[in-house]
Each structure stands twice: as structure tokens, then as C-alpha cells.
Amino acid sequence: MDRRPHRSRPRVVPRWSARARSGAPATGAIWPFDPELAQLELGLRDLVKREAGDDEDRRVARAWLSARGLALAELGAVIFAARDATTLALALEAERAGDRDPLAVRWLGARLGYPPCCTERYLAIPIRDDAGLFDALLPAPGHPAPPESLWLVGALGLISHAPCSLECEDTLRLGRATLAALDARYAGFASVWRGLASRLHTLDADGRVSCTATDRLEVLPEPVPRVVAAAAGAAARWSADHRG
Numbered sequence: 322m323d324r325r326p327h328r329s330r331p332r333v334v335p336r337w338s339a340r341a342r343s344g345a346p347a348t349g350a351i352w353p354f355d356p357e358l359a360q361l362e363l364g365l366r367d368l369v370k371r372e373a374g375d376d377e378d379r380r381v382a383r384a385w386l387s388a389r390g391l392a393l394a395e396l397g398a399v400i401f402a403a404r405d406a407t408t409l410a411l412a413l414e415a416e417r418a419g420d421r422d423p424l425a426v427r428w429l430g431a432r433l434g435y436p437p438c439c440t441e442r443y444l445a446i447p448i449r450d451d452a453g454l455f456d457a458l459l460p461a462p463g464h465p466a467p468p469e470s471l472w473l474v475g476a477l478g479l480i481s482h483a484p485c486s487l488e489c490e491d492t493l494r495l496g497r498a499t500l501a502a503l504d505a506r507y508a509g510f511a512s513v514w515r516g517l518a519s520r521l522h523t524l525d526a527d528g529r530v531s532c533t534a535t536d537r538l539e540v541l542p543e544p545v546p547r548v549v550a551a552a553a554g555a556a557a558r559w560s561a562d563h564r565g
């Protein structure tokens with residue numbers, strides 16, 4: 322019997338593999354793709370943060386990021402990558418200070434390229450685990466947003482933060498710039514990405530992902546939570562409509 326205080330909260334929220342972000346996609350494919358590296362090269366951030374789910378995640382992320390000429394620093398499951406040692410040392414300090422230190426959260430957010438409006442909104446949310454953020458930040462159904470602000474399905478997102486809203490202008494600008502950079506590097510990327518992202522995405526209480534028209538979702542990278550067909554959305558715990 323589960324007597325934890327938040328037993329009504331979902332048991333599983335997907336833990337997306339860092340491998341989905343660590344590499345270059347083949348022509349016509351989408352994973353792996355690295356929006357954070359694209360942002361770093363655009364000058365929109367100067368720090369990359371990955372969380373390794375397992376040893377293979379760690380190995381692949383290390384190899385990919387160091388081959389791009391970045392220096393690495395690690396703290397537990399977290400891997401930071403940057404061009405200079407000072408940024409890495411400060412990142413470790415901020416990570417150690419933790420999520421409850423607003424100065425550390427703001428510093429990390431700025432270095433990671435998160436819009437200030439989104440960082441301030443994040444700091445105002447009392448429960449900041451994935452479920453708490455989904456509850457606080459995802460809108461009620463019926464308000465289609467552009468695909469560039471997708472964050473419910475982390476492996477598909479162009480952004481790495483929880484946006485203050487799916488219509489956040491700074492977030493959409495960041496997403497558009499990232500998509501353009503990826504498309505310039507990988508021919509046809511934007512078209513494939515839009516085909517997957519411009520949908521109604523849902524996550525059920527057991528961490529299963531679904532979306533409208535699941536024809537291409539079998540290509541989601543491993544390890545991925547159970548992907549199920551969109552069955553009328555009856556079991557959806559959260560949804561994000563990105564058909565706008």
C-alpha cells in the first residue's frame with residue numbers, strides 16, 4: 322500500500338534518455354538531435370546540462386560533447402559542458418546550492434539560455450518536480466499553441482526549460498532560432514520535426530506518452546516510456562496542444 326503523501330500523483334513521469342540529445346540525426350531521421358548545442362553555437366546559451374540516466378547515457382553524452390570541443394564537469398548524474406573552466410566551476414557551485422536557492426537558479430537559468438520570465442515563474446511554483454510543473458504550467462485543453470514551445474515530450478522539445486506559458490514569446494523565439502539552426506545543418510530536419518511536434522500530446526498517470534496520429538512515434542529513441550496510441554484521451558493526465 323502506498324502511503325506517501327502525494328500518492329495521487331503519477332507514479333512515473335518519463336525520464337528521457339540523454340542519448341536522444343547526444344548525436345546527429347541521419348537524413349530524414351530526427352534522433353539524436355542536440356538543440357542545446359545548437360543554442361550554444363548560436364550564442365544563446367553558454368552552458369549545456371545533461372542528466373545521465375545510466376552508464377551508457379553518460380558515455381555517449383561525454384563523447385558527443387567533448388568531440389564538439391567542450392570541457393566537461395560532472396556532479397552525480399549531471400553533466401555540464403561549456404567552453405571555459407570558469408563557467409563550469411560556477412555551474413557546479415550553483416548546482417550544489419540547489420533548487421531552493423533563487424540566486425543559483427537564476428544564474429543557471431541565464432547561463433542555460435532560459436528566458437527570465439520562465440525562470441521567475443518557475444521560482445514561484447511551490448512543487449517543482451515534473452508533475453508539479455505540468456500541473457502549474459500546462460494550459461487547459463482548447464488552446465492550441467505553436468510546436469516550438471513543446472516541453473511535455475522532452476525528447477522532442479527544442480527547449481530545455483519549463484516555459485512560463487506555451488505562448489511565451491521569448492521561448493518561441495528561442496525555439497524558432499534553434500529549429501532554423503538544426504534545419505540548416507541537417508537538411509529536412511524542420512519538416513520531420515514539425516510532423517512529430519505539431520500535434521496534441523498527452524501523458525497519462527502511468528507516464529505513457531501518446532499523441533494524435535502515432536504513425537511515426539515508433540521512432541522515439543530508447544529507452545522511452547511506453548508509447549501508446551492516442552485512445553480518445555480518456556486517461557490523459559496532462560495534455561499539450563501544439564497544433565497552433
Ligand SMILES: [Zn+2]
Nearest residue numbers: 438439485489
Ligand atoms: Zn517565459
